[in-house]
Amino acid sequence: MPKKPDERFAIACAPTESADVLDLLGGFARRRPLSGEELLRQAEETEARAxxxxxxxxxxxARTLLTDEPNFRKNRRALxxxxxxxxKREPEALYLLGLVHLRGQGVARDDALGMRYLEEAAYLGHLAAQIDLAKAYRLGLPEGAERQTAAERARAAEKALYWTRLAAARGDGLSSYIAGCAYRDGTGTPRNYEEAKKWLLAAAKRAVPEAAAALAKLHLRRDYEAxxxxxxxxxxxxAALAGDAQAQLRVGIFFWSGLGGGVDQREALRWLCRAAENGSGSAASMLAGFFLTGTVLDLDRLRAWVLYRLAERLGDATARTNAESVNALLSPEERRYGRDVLKLDSPKRILEALIPRKTR
Structure with a gap:
């Protein structure tokens, strides 16, 4: 039975084709998807030109053959x-050949050969080849990171950063984020927080949510002069607005502590609720503490106990001990009610039962 292709190097489907049409009423051109007849005609034209x-x-x-329900026959023809x-040194063909050999799709997997094809396409300016070549070096290919010496790993990190920077300079947001992290951590280059800031800022402006959170953390480092x-x-x-639960937790802490601005307990409550609904056990524990101390929320040991149990379920390390200490203060009827609330099918529904949105 043939091996499953390595999904670390996916082959993307061809972009959906569209056409310009003239809006006779508005007097301007707009884009629309191609009709089925137009797509069929385009496929026939591509076949004839090939x-x-x-x-x-x-x-x-070849890309279509490799992505549209591929099989042995299609893979061989694509190759x-x-x-x-x-x-003829077509960059797209060199790139796809590299992916085929890295994936082992239709051919025996050969990391070294695949990387040579990727490198040739990358030198010809193929953006996706630059991105995937950098990824291959970060993964330790072709030898495998576990078989590389420290010197070989250092050289691979330098090459990865070289290609990552080229892709980032051409507008790839994720590559900008990876380059920023490399400069922040000193991976493949001496640590340089100003370079890290430059690349993380570029990624954050291209709406990479991980970059916004990383940039925020950089500005909190005690060893960063700026x-x-x-x-x-x-x-x-x-980052929190993009749905990052850990960022939502940190924003709640910012408003609670006043770090980076004023204190706003209501905003802290709102962000901690969002974080807990999105799976943050630490946020659920903080909310339980509000109920337990009567801070922001009215004193309610039962709700604190339920939230500690939810936090335990979500992976908070201290929640179980805190829940057990509150458990002794509850009546059997309260514990039964709390267990019924915990049967709700999501953290969001549990939070809404304990802290209605109108109180946040």
């Missing part, structure tokens, strides 16, 4: 087309 030896058409047809196009808690709060809110 047979005539057009390397771009050969690469386009023939890619080899023909690669002889440390700025106000900027940290600003970027953590950006």
């Amino acid at each position: 047979k005539s030896g057009d390397p771009k058409a050969q690469a386009a047809l 023939v087309l890619l080899k023909q196009a690669a002889q 440390r700025d808690p106000q900027e940290a709060r600003r970027w953590m809110i950006e």
